[in-house]
Amino acid sequence: MPITDWDDAYANAAHIPDAERFLTDWPARTAALRTGITPGRLRYGPGARQTIDLYRPESAIQGLTVIVHGGYWMRFSPDDFGFLAEGPLAHGQAVALVRYTLAPDARIAAITAEVAAAIGVAAEAVSGPVTLTGHSAGGHLVTRMACRGVLQDALADRVTHVVSVSGVHDLRPLLRTQMNETLQLDPAEAEVESPALLIPRDGLRVTCVVGGNERPEFIRQTDLLANVWWGLGAEVRAVHLPGLHHFDVIDGLAAPDGDLTRMLLDQSLP
Template sequence: MAGKGEAAIDLEAEYNNRARVPDHQAVMLRWRAAAEAARAATPPLEIAYGSGEREVMDLFSAGDDAPVAVFLHGGYWQALDRSWFSGLAPALNAHGVSLAIPSYDLAPAVRLGHILRQVRRAADTVRERTGGRPVVFGHSAGGHMAACMLSEARASAAVAISGVFDLAPLIPTSLNVALRLDAAEAAALSPIHWPVPNGSTPGGTVLDCLVGGDESPEFLRQSRMMADLWEVQGVQTRYEALPGLNHFTVLDPLFDPDSEMVRRIVELAKPPGNTA
């Protein structure tokens, strides 16, 4: 929010990414096409992590003993599901890393706290299958939830791509019609206010905050703020604004097995001495 003497920030324009990127539908159609091709080539194993219709994840296995990365999709907690992102699997599978992609219930049918509880169960289900905490990476709303999973020691490491770590700026925007956040709930569910993972926490202490270089100043600020805040408290953080990428094309590197983003997730998924 703008302080005294500062120009007011148009939070609607800053956070409404579909309005900000006019060709977002074309990018999303590429996601869909890649997903359909991946599912046709290697149908995933469907794993229920709860009893609800959407409490299911797709597992694209790279082998029985392969480490598992968990991808948490975006959509501002109110759109999309696991089927849109199957196309991320081939790049990770090529490096011997399995990929789990859970769906979850959406606002306004449920509140954000309910969604977080579902994601916790999904991450815990992966750990129960593998015996170790997975690396968790996510986009937009999924970036927020990836950081939450790291804070709670449910992840061995987290890569948050274009995440929203302070939910308060969403309150006055049209996005909040479905989310129904008030100030107290936004503060309680913002990982900037959550405990940081540290050396005494049985889990990971690595958080990467990536964001498209062409995203709004607010998205750039959120990622840098999160990385800086946790770094001074002892977390190994990395902030990077990726040149030429917007809120949707920022996922493009995940489809390329030779990209730095994929190689980073592989590196985090296969750390020496990774334990439960």
């Protein structure tokens, strides 16, 4: 059956039991992590939200992991999702969490540019290989980084893996949702900012992850990007993690032995 309720198709909390508990737990888990490790603060622009929280491991740094938070480009910050640094930190990764200007104060194209600038600043501060991962809107933003013409060549050459978790890779359906009153997407921007409609950068590896219990649109969006980019010769694959929904799928990044942590760092590839 064709989709008739586009708002419901992209609604997550309404379909997750006890969804509010997750929204409360995330900042509490971040605060708990910060009792043991205080992130540094880097600035990549003059805007109030143009900053990066940079966590450094106690051991020798093995590389840089950049995490981009979700929230439909409209909410949240590293104060909510800093707990995701815990998994990569345990493996010697410096972890940068990007804070970006939210809609409606910034359009998605501007947010894409901010994230690219932030990754550049973080990569100047930390040497070695770079891995990128993001959740939901953050999944969209890291796959935008994997498109041609976004990251500068020298930086892109350092990126070893891009992992999009529950990403939205074709923005055109969002034109039919109420949230677009805030996002202010028009058809032209929706096309320009949709990774599934763009060309992937040569040589970048991309993994598209989604929970098996997520909304059908998020599963379709995940498989869509993998399908299209595979057809363009990219090294890309889709991974469905059974039993997980849109809010608990990211827990695998917060654990040193979590499936997302191992996948991101190539220690275990399901």
